[in-house]
Amino acid sequence: MSNLPQVYGKDFSVYVQVVRLTLAEKGIEHQLVEVNPFDSIDSRLWYFDIHPFGRMPAFIHNDVRLYESEAIARYIDEAYDGPILQPGNALARARMTQAISILQSYAYLSWVWGIYMHRIERPKKGLLPDKQKIASSLPDARAAMKALSEMMSHGEFLAGGDQLTLADLFCAPMMNCLDTTPEGIEMLGDHQNMARWWDRMRKRASVKRFVL
Ligand SMILES: N[C@@H](CCC(=O)N[C@@H](CS)C(=O)NCC(=O)O)C(=O)O
Structure with missing residues (x-):
């Protein structure tokens, strides 16, 4: 039986x-166990024993069981060997946490659900984008982009230094959604350091394998 860490979700x-x-950035292989929270609840009742809210991801390795992506990511960084993904310095670490919080609280809803879903995913299903929803998402979407751009003004990575951190790994999947939309392309045009950051991130093996 495989002893690889298991990640639950799609x-x-x-x-x-x-x-x-x-x-991937820690150099650890894993197994993806497919479960789709958007499927009918009856087909995934078993999953509520693993994740009480039925969302993705969850993480299991040996007797360790976790849910909530930030808790999982911090645990992986601290419990396994490999490159360190959280700054040791208190201020830099707080800036990383601030960036992750901006991404979870403002960027996820506006970039992914407010803009990307309406510009890209709904039209794929033959549905019209809700232009009202896109318009009402733009203030938070732009504010999140500006805040991250300002935080990065002194470094190559989002926590503001020259070290890849969990903040960059939270941002890359959300940026990958946003940059397929006209609104995202315009925002990246206004924040060239974020555009350069995204160009660099897109070249990483981990991002090519699991995001693009
Ligand atoms: N705070 C949670 C958010 C997880 C989350 O919302 N995942 C989405 C997919 S990206 C999901 O499972 N959505 C299913 C639903 O909304 O029912 C985390 O960080 O793990």
């Missing part, structure tokens, strides 16, 4: 991608 989920990126 490959398209940005939060599943965050956990897979974290494992």
Whole structure:
């Protein structure tokens, strides 16, 4: 039987991608156990024993069981060997946490659900984008982009330094959604350091394998 860490969810989920990126950057292989929270509840009742809210991702390795992507990512970084993905310095670590919080609280809803879903996913299903929803998402979407751009003004990575951190791994999957939309392309045009950051991130093996 495989002793690899198991990540529960679907490959398209940005939060599943965050956990897979974290494992990949640490140099750890894993098994994806497919479960789709958007399927009918009857087909996935078993999963509520693993994740009480039925969302993705969840993580199991030996007797360790976790859910919530930030908790999982921090655990992976601290419990396994490999490159360190959280700054040791208190201020840099707080800035990393601030960036992750911006991404979870403002960027996820506006970039992914407010803009990307309406510009890209709904039209794929033959549905019209809700232009009202896109318009009402733009203030948070732009504010999140500006805040991250300012935080990165002194470094190559989002926590503001020259070290890849979990903040970059939270941002890459969300940016991958946003940059396929006209609104995202315009925002990246206004924040060239974020555009350069995304160009660099897209070249990483982990991002090519689990996000693009
Ligand atoms: N705070 C959770 C968020 C997880 C989350 O919302 N995942 C989405 C997919 S990216 C999901 O499972 N959605 C299913 C639903 O909304 O029912 C985490 O960080 O793990």
